[in-house]
């Protein structure tokens with residue numbers, strides 16, 4: 527329980543605020559602190575830095591400033607008590623579909639996609655990679671329509687199909703799969719276009735994979751493969767042992783749709799060989815790419831995923847796949863440790879897309895942080911065919927920090943209890959740590975907010 531201030535102090539509070547406001551408009555920032563935000567007492571899981579222990583995490587100017595035991599609250603503008611919770615890098619989901627808003631029906635460059643901000647921060651995700659909704663012909667439309675307007679950090683795999691994921695007639699058109707313009711667009715947006723995607727191809731030809739690898743080689747970025755319809759002319763073993771390069775990504779690894787298990791029910795030896803070559807295996811759960819009867823034997827034989835991802839879209843998110851934490855829950859239920867599950871949802875995917883600045887809490891790194899709770903109880907987790915596995919653990923997201931500011935706070939753990947505030951309280955957060963309710967003048971991204979000027983005096987926001 528937090529101590530409440532004495533009653534007389536409550537009466538003084540508005541007067542104090544007035545003094546700070548008047549003084550702050552002319553003077554240096556009244557509260558120049560070593561840290562803007564301090565997450566205190568949580569269990570930090572940071573795979574890159576091999577930390578799994580109780581640590582405090584301090585943030586300054588949108589970057590990680592310190593990770594250590596017993597950092598002082600007095601040095602921070604804002605301290606949040608996260609004892610009993612897990613503090614991880616902001617989750618990185620490298621398989622989502624977010625090119626919505628075009629009005630195109632039945633298309634992942636349209637109605638099948640989701641606006642990312644509605645589904646990310648509430649589950650601890652701060653970075654997503656769109657998995658090929660746009661190709662070189664419509665990538666700039668995707669960028670101006672979604673990427674540039676979202677608070678979520680959106681990266682993208684560019685589709686080898688020039689028209690992107692617009693549905694059947696587009697995605698089966700071999701003449702629109704051109705390596706040169708795809709690579710050219712990727713090179714125009716380095717660090718934003720992080721890979722090339724090929725997906726949904728129904729024919730027996732290798733052309734989509736070959737063109738994607740060609741584009742990936744030209745732009746020096748990995749390829750992610752959704753291997754489409756299974757064909758004996760292009761078996762998965764040949765894909766991962768011959769066609770893909772080390773560092774290329776095979777997604778939907780537990781779908782069972784393309785011989786991931788051999789007829790005897792064991793992991794396809796080709797996948798094991800592919801992994802030895804350095805090919806990456808990603809979950810990409812989706813609405814039709816995760817089965818318990820595939821995942822359970824594969825995990826038993828030690829074939830774990832390199833990265834955990836959702837394949838979030840309008841069709842998957844209300845079926846067996848709910849959200850990133852739900853997919854992580856499934857791997858906890860399969861017996862992986864929380865440390866391992868977090869690594870496969872943060873540092874591993876960040877490395878796969880060559881974004882070494884993300885997915886960890888090193889000093890100086892972007893301050894994207896998720897604060898997670900492990901709930902125990904009786905839960906159920908369903909696969910693409912509706913089969914359930916019972917489980918006893920579930921991850922919940924308590925707090926999400928993006929670029930050093932709180933962007934989601936489920937139970938208000940970063941907020942004061944309302945009776946401790948002046949009777950006419952307005953927005954009382956500070957833009958240096960608060961991305962939700964900063965007082966005017968401390969709005970995130972504004973110069974005044976960055977410099978820490980006090981909120982101007984004036985009537986409370988209505």
Ligand SMILES: [Zn+2]
Pocket residue numbers: 621622623657752812837
């Ligand atoms: Zn997908």
